[in-house]
Amino acid sequence: MTNNADDLAGPGIGSYEALEAELPNDYASLLDPKETQLAITAAKETIERGLASALNLMRVTVPLIVSRESGINDTLDRDGSRTPVEFHIANDGGRHPLDAQVVQAATKWKRTALRQFGLTPGEGLFTDMHAVRKDYFLDHDHSAYVDQWDWELVIERSDRTLEYLRQVVDKLWAVIKAAERELKQRFPALKSRDHPDLPDAITFIHAEEVLERYPGLPRKERETRLLQEHPAVFLCGIGWPLGDGLPHELRAADYDDWSTEATADSGRAVHGLNGDILVWNPVTRRRHELSSMGIRVDADALRRQLELAGQLDLLQLPYHQGIVRDELPLSIGGGIGQSRTYMLLLRKAHIGEVSVSVWPDVLKDMCRKRNIHVLE
Numbered sequence: 256m257t258n259n260a261d262d263l264a265g266p267g268i269g270s271y272e273a274l275e276a277e278l279p280n281d282y283a284s285l286l287d288p289k290e291t292q293l294a295i296t297a298a299k300e301t302i303e304r305g306l307a308s309a310l311n312l313m314r315v316t317v318p319l320i321v322s323r324e325s326g327i328n329d330t331l332d333r334d335g336s337r338t339p340v341e342f343h344i345a346n347d348g349g350r351h352p353l354d355a356q357v358v359q360a361a362t363k364w365k366r367t368a369l370r371q372f373g374l375t376p377g378e379g380l381f382t383d384m385h386a387v388r389k390d391y392f393l394d395h396d397h398s399a400y401v402d403q404w405d406w407e408l409v410i411e412r413s414d415r416t417l418e419y420l421r422q423v424v425d426k427l428w429a430v431i432k433a434a435e436r437e438l439k440q441r442f443p444a445l446k447s448r449d450h451p452d453l454p455d456a457i458t459f460i461h462a463e464e465v466l467e468r469y470p471g472l473p474r475k476e477r478e479t480r481l482l483q484e485h486p487a488v489f490l491c492g493i494g495w496p497l498g499d500g501l502p503h504e505l506r507a508a509d510y511d512d513w514s515t516e517a518t519a520d521s522g523r524a525v526h527g528l529n530g531d532i533l534v535w536n537p538v539t540r541r542r543h544e545l546s547s548m549g550i551r552v553d554a555d556a557l558r559r560q561l562e563l564a565g566q567l568d569l570l571q572l573p574y575h576q577g578i579v580r581d582e583l584p585l586s587i588g589g590g591i592g593q594s595r596t597y598m599l600l601l602r603k604a605h606i607g608e609v610s611v612s613v614w615p616d617v618l619k620d621m622c623r624k625r626n627i628h629v630l631e
Contacts, residue, residue, distance in 0.1 A: 261548040264328055267447050268392070268394045268395075269392055270564035271615075271617050271618065271621070272619070274394050274395065274621070275388070275621050277395070277539070277541065278395060278539075278604065278605075278621060278622065278625050278627070279538065279539065279540070279604055279625065280457050280625055282475055282538070282604045282625055282626050282627055283626060284602075284603065284604075284608065284626075285444045285445055285447060285450075285601070286442060286444055286445070286601060288628075290442060290444070290599060291603075291608065291609065293442075294438060294441070294442050294445075294597075294600075295597050295601070295609055297437065297438060297441055297442075297602070298434050298437075298438055298596065298597055298600055299593070301433065301434045301437045301438075302404065302430060302431070302591075302596065302626035303381070303383075303404070304505060305380065305429075305430035305433055305434065306381050306404060306406060306427075306430055306591075309426040309427070309429065309430050310379055310381075310406065310408055310423070310426060310427075311374075311377060311378055311379060311408075312378070312379045312380055312381045312406055312408065313378075313379070313380050313381075314381055314382070314383070315368060315372065315376075315380045315381075315382055316359060316382070317358075317361050317364065317365075317382035317383070317384050317405065318361070318364060319355055319357065319358055319385060320355045320356065320357055321355065321358060321364065321388075322353055322354065322356075322359065323341065323354040323355065323356050324354070324356060324572075325441050325556060325572070325573055325574065326363075326439075326569065326572030326575065327363045327364050327367065327573075327574050328356045328358060328359060329358075329359045329360040329361075329362045329363060329510065330359070330507050331612035332618065335549055337388065337390045338389075339355065339356040339357055339358075339359050339387075339389075339392065340356065340357040340387050340389055341355070341356050341357075342354075342355055342357075343355075348559050354591045357386070357387045358384070358385075358386045358387075359386050359387070359388055359401075360384070360386055360401075360403070360405065360590055361382055361384045361386075361403075361405040361511045361590075362405070362590070363509070363510060364451050364586065365380065365382070365405055365406070365407035365572050365586075365588055366407060366510075366551060366574075366583050366584070366586050366588070367411050367574065367577065367583060368380060368407070369407055369583070369585055369586060370582070370584060372609040374409050374413050374516055374584070376409045376410055376414075376584075377408075377409065378408070378409055378410060379406060379407055379408030379586075379588075380406065380407055381404055381405065381406035381407075382404070382405045382406070383401070383402075383404070383451050383593075384401075384402065384403045384404070384405040384590070385401070385402050386400075386401040386402075386403070387399060387400060387401070388401050392580050393426065393615060393618060394618075395541075395604065395605045395606065395615060396538060396539070396541075396543065396544075396595060396598065396605075396606045397606070398500060398594070398606055398607065398610055398612040399612060399613060400610060400611070400613075401592070402592070402593040402594055402610065403590035403591060403592055403593055404590065404591040404592045404593060405588070405589075406586035406588055406589060406590075406591070407586050407587075408423070408586060408587050408588060409584045409585070409586055410550070410584075410586055410587050411585070411587050412585060414550075414585075414587070415512070415515070415528060415550050415553070415585065416517070416528070417491065417517045417518070417519070417528060419587070420491070420528055420529075420530070420549065420550055420587065421459055421489075421551070423548075423587055424459070424489045424530075424532065424548075425456075425457065425468070427503060427532070427546065427548075427591070428456070428457040428532070429485070431453065431545070431596065431600075432453060432455065434596075434600060435453055435600055437451065438600055438601070445600075445601065445602060447602065449537065449580060450537050450538065450602050451486075451537065453486070453487055453534065454485075454486055454487045456487075457487045457488065457489050457532070457554075458485040458487065458488045458489070459488070459489050459491065459520065460481070460485075460489070460490060460491065461487055461490075461491045461492045461519045461523075461525045461527075461531075462490055462491065462492045462493055462497060462503035462527075463492060463498060463519075463523070463525050464494075464519065464521065464523075465477050465478075465481055465490065465503070466497045466498055466499060466503070468480075468481070469481070470499075474504065475502055475542075478490070478533060478542045479541070481533075482533060482534065482535040482542050483535065486534060486535040487532075487533070487534045487535075488532075488533050488534075489530050489531070489532055489533075490503070490528060490530050490531050490533055491525070491528075491529070491530040492513065492517075492525050492526055492527030492529070492530065493506055493511075493513060493527065493529055493547075494506035494511065494513025494514070494527060494529065494560075495514055495526035495527050495529060506529070506631060508557075508563065508564040509552060509557060509560065509561065509566075509569060509575060510549075510551055510552065511528075511529035511547075511548075511550070511552070512527070512528045512529060512550050512551060512552045512553070512560075513526065513527040513528075513529050513549070513557045514526055514527065514530050514556055514560050514563070515527065515530075515556055515561065521610075526565050527549075528549055529547075529548065529549025529550065530547075530548065530549060531544055531546065531547050531548075532544070532545045532546040532548070532591075533545070534598060534599065536598075537602075538602050538603065538604050539604060543595065543598075543599055544592070544595065545591060545592060545595055545596055545599065546589050546590060546591045546592065547589060547590060548587070548588060548589020548590070549587065549588075549589065550586075550587045551585070551586045551587065551588060552578065553578070553585060554578055554579045554580075554581065557570075557575065557579065558570070558579070561575075576624050593610075594606050594609050594610035597610075604625070604627050605622055605629055606625045607622070607627075607629025607630055607631070608627065608628065608629060609630075610629065610630065611630040612630075612631065613631065614629055614631060619631075
């Protein structure tokens with residue numbers, strides 16, 4: 256395993272000098288601020304209806320804060336580089352205090368919620384999740400404020416396969432495509448020759464195969480080259496060490512299953528039942544991540560991955576014990592970035608055009624010079 260510091264924010268740019276060179280100089284928003292807000296509402300309603308129907312999901316409430324001792328907050332990685340915002344609740348004069356954390360993602364909470372709400376195989380839930388990720392570098396598509404459609408679906412043990420994963424991804428892609436069609440019908444300005452439609456089908460490929468296709472390129476450039484050939488892909492198997500000894504990207508050891516052996520379409524043996532939905536963004540002219548998702552760890556995968564990550568001590572936490580004792584249902588789930596999706600579908604150059612957050616002056620100044628107006 257490796258401590259990939261440059262993967263702290265996925266393929267984030269990393270410096271404002273580099274970001275200034277990347278931001279488009281010929282940008283003009285297709286929708287004005289009022290139209291943008293109306294389109295966001297339309298997209299949100301369309302996608303939530305689509306998710307509920309496609310995967311048989313019910314909408315549930317989701318926490319913004321969780322207790323530290325529960326172990327239910329997501330660490331997002333396994334190198335300790337993304338830590339949650341924490342605070343102490345003194346409560347009644349300190350007699351019954353609590354140490355709390357602001358949610359980074361609801362991955363673990365959702366799996367416990369499946370049991371809490373009595374859901375059975377073929378039934379699931381989705382949430383309107385809001386989180387804070389303070390360790391991101393704030394660029395054109397990374398914000399300290401995160402909004403996601405976090406979803407989770409109960410599955411059978413026989414569903415823990417790449418083929419089932421593919422079926423679910425296809426359904427999710429159909430929801431995104433339906434939202435694109437709806438928005439273009441309701442907001443004709445989005446029909447631009449400079450912004451081609453998303454492909455009807457998404458391409459599935461394993462991280463090991465991508466490494467073999469572009470053996471001399473680092474991860475970020477491999478993804479860029481791939482998306483220039485296939486503008487929408489599901490990149491499978493993220494977390495297991497590849498042929499070069501490094502994982503495609505670090506992943507937390509206790510939610511997605513990135514270690515189970517599987518067989519790719521090519522017939523080769525691979526590892527991992529997870530992945531990312533990535534698309535080519537014609538406005539930013541960069542790769543654009545919409546979703547991270549996967550089949551969740553069972554007891555065997557959890558132990559194996561915690562051992563590989565040197566985190567076996569986590570097995571003592573209540574959430575992890577629930578998996579080891581088979582008290583939590585087997586599931587598949589993920590998070591679809593809401594603002595990331597709006598940014599793509601509404602042809603925006605910056606996530607701050609569809610999401611209110613905090614931005615440093617250096618970023619606001621360089622955006623203003625390029626006719627990009629972020630919300631704050």
